[in-house]
Amino acid sequence: MKQIISTFPLVFFFLFFIYCTPTFSQSPAQAPAPPGPTNVTAILEKASQYTTFIRLLKTTQVADQLNTQLNNSNQGLTIFAPADNAFTNLKPGTLNSLTDQQKIELIQYHVLPSFFSVSQFQTASNPLRTQAGGSDGQFPLNITTTGNQVNITTGMVNATVANTVYTDNQLAVYQVDQVLLPHSLFTPPPPAPAPSKPKKHPSSDSPSSSDDTTHVDSSGGIRLSQHALRAMSSIILVLATSFGSILFVSV
Template sequence: MASTLSLILLTLTPFLLLSHQTLADDQEAPAPSSGPVNLTAILVKGGQYTTLLRLLSETQVDNQIENQLNSSKEGMTVFAPTDNAFNNLKAGTLNGLSREDQVQLILYHVLPKYYSLENLQTVSNPVRTQSSNDGLNFTGQGHQVNVSTGIVETQVNNALREEFPLAVYQVDAVLLPEGLFGAKAPASAPPPAKSTPADSASDKAKTKAAAPSAKDSTGDSNKRNVGLGLVAGLVLVCMEVLS
């Protein structure tokens, strides 16, 4: 009986030890983070995105991005221009945009899908953005990735975050879409105004009034002839008197 009990204990010992170790591991492992991803906090921590943060807040795009980010299964990718990138814009560029255009400009820096730097090197161009403007084009070689808008081309630099569902990459130039900053077509000259019958009649009346009539010309000629006749008569009378 004793030998049978010992055999049972020897058989169960490995299972008991494994269960104990598993329980200990579960107690020591940290709980997974379940909080929402906060884009604003990521940019604040980056320390050089004051202008971008202001625009995100003023246009309320920050709320739109974070609401969509935490409900999307595709994730999102954000390109964050630095303060120096905004300072390098032509003076008055941002103030010259309407609020709606400012919204479109910020959304042009957001892709509605998570992309790692490696993914960006193999995407099919152009890549759709959250803006209604044209997409972005990416080229890559080695560990370097460039992004182009058709107006601006810059390198995708430091990854502020590269973990699903959000990737945030620093860019040293503001991504200017052609839809907002491309060359505008010159305005065509207005067609000449069509003349109406009333206008034509008025023009004829003006022409008639400006031109002297034949009757007036004849009257003036007769008056000149009478005057010359009187002068000639007076000359003859004077000559007879003198003679």
């Protein structure tokens, strides 16, 4: 009995060692994977309520362009994202009236090609260049601030930044309460020019010196041209001469 009791600790230790050995031999847990590249649509999808804006970003392929810029440069971007209700408030048919190129310009108009924090808007110089304008200065917008409130003017609408959706010192995404409509896309076309009036011809009662036709004036009388008058005068003169000669011979 004593021998069994004395060997029990050894058996227990041996079994414990066998059980624990696989556990200790496991590899250590892997470190968390580094964050993936910035994805604009993924950020908006996580925030929700941007279905229409996301659809336009994808169909115009502007989303791919923005993601490439963010992941290959340090310049940063600022995106003004209208929520779904902002698109609902547009006049019916507004988006459908645009061509594919105009839709690209509309979405690019909501992007500034550099990073702006809310405080940086207070010192921004207007007009601000948008992604739609390129280097030629087209499609600008103006930013004004009142305290912490940021207002955006396009010449067509006045919008307000409602809140900050995302910021990481390279990308800033702000919710705006209206779709930013650029003036160059939504200005009514100028009215068509009035048809030119036909030139007035000289009045029939004011014949030119070269007019060789006979006219009837407003009183119903016949007005002869200068050429006709000269011909008639010659005929009268010939007749008068002939008549005078006849009278002379008769006498």
